[in-house]
Amino acid sequence: MKKRIEIVEHIDTSQVYAELSDPLSGGICVFVGAVREFTENEEVVALEFETYKTMALKEMDKIAERALEKWKLNKVVMKHAIGQKSVEEPVVIVGASSAHRDECFEACRFLIDTLKETVPIWKKEIFKNKTVWVSAHP
Amino acid sequence: MEVLFFGIAKDIVGASQMAFSSESDTPETVGALKKHLAETYPEFSRLTSMAVAVNSEYAKDNVPLKRDDEVAIIPPVSGG
Numbered sequence: 001m002k003k004r005i006e007i008v009e010h011i012d013t014s015q016v017y018a019e020l021s022d023p024l025s026g027g028i029c030v031f032v033g034a035v036r037e038f039t040e041n042e043e044v045v046a047l048e049f050e051t052y053k054t055m056a057l058k059e060m061d062k063i064a065e066r067a068l069e070k071w072k073l074n075k076v077v078m079k080h081a082i083g084q085k086s087v088e089e090p091v092v093i094v095g096a097s098s099a100h101r102d103e104c105f106e107a108c109r110f111l112i113d114t115l116k117e118t119v120p121i122w123k124k125e126i127f128k129n130k131t132v133w134v135s136a137h138p
Numbered sequence: 139m140e141v142l143f144f145g146i147a148k149d150i151v152g153a154s155q156m157a158f159s160s161e162s163d164t165p166e167t168v169g170a171l172k173k174h175l176a177e178t179y180p181e182f183s184r185l186t187s188m189a190v191a192v193n194s195e196y197a198k199d200n201v202p203l204k205r206d207d208e209v210a211i212i213p214p215v216s217g218g
Binding site: 033049050051054055056058072080091092112115116117118119120121122123124133134135136137138 | 142144145146149162184185186191194195196210212213215216217218
């Protein structure tokens with residue numbers, strides 16, 4: 001299977017090497033997004049993610065297809081977690097494998113940047129005394 | 139027609155779904171739905187952006203709405 005697109009409760013980062021490994025790939029590039037403890041000096045307790053799942057999977061699939069058209073890739077992985085995640089927990093993982101490193105580095109950057117622009121997933125920052133939907137207001 | 143709300147849109151409306159039951163009160167287009175929501179809930183106009191999906195695809199303002207469409211209000215996305 002060339003593409004693996006999932007919305008999951010928990011991301012297991014130890015699986016990704018096996019999922020991207022391929023006899024024709026000499027390079028594997030992975031990006032993992034995790035929960036950071038501070039947003040503009042304010043302490044974050046947790047992040048909560050929700051999604052419009054059917055559409056999110058469709059949009060993630062479109063991004064993976066575009067990457068497969070743009071670069072010569074052997075495998076592509078895109079997974080996003082939903083629910084409440086605490087500091088240091090992984091929330092998103094994307095990666096690609098290719099014969100040489102340039103293709104997978106460029107594709108990996110494209111996968112995460114485009115996911116952040118178009119995939120219907122929303123993140124609420126939970127601070128000690130308030131919650132904020134990220135990017136909702138200018 | 140069922141309209142789904144996510145993220146801050148759900149908080150603004152106070153519900154995750156809204157039904158337009160009769161043909162007469164169902165907005166005819168995506169643009170008309172946006173206008174209706176902005177008039178009913180002024181908070182929507184304060185958002186960075188507001189997109190609409192029809193049958194889980196982003197839809198422009200001129201897209202017509204039909205009774206059996208699944209419509210979703212997409213406030214600014216913030217995955218990753």
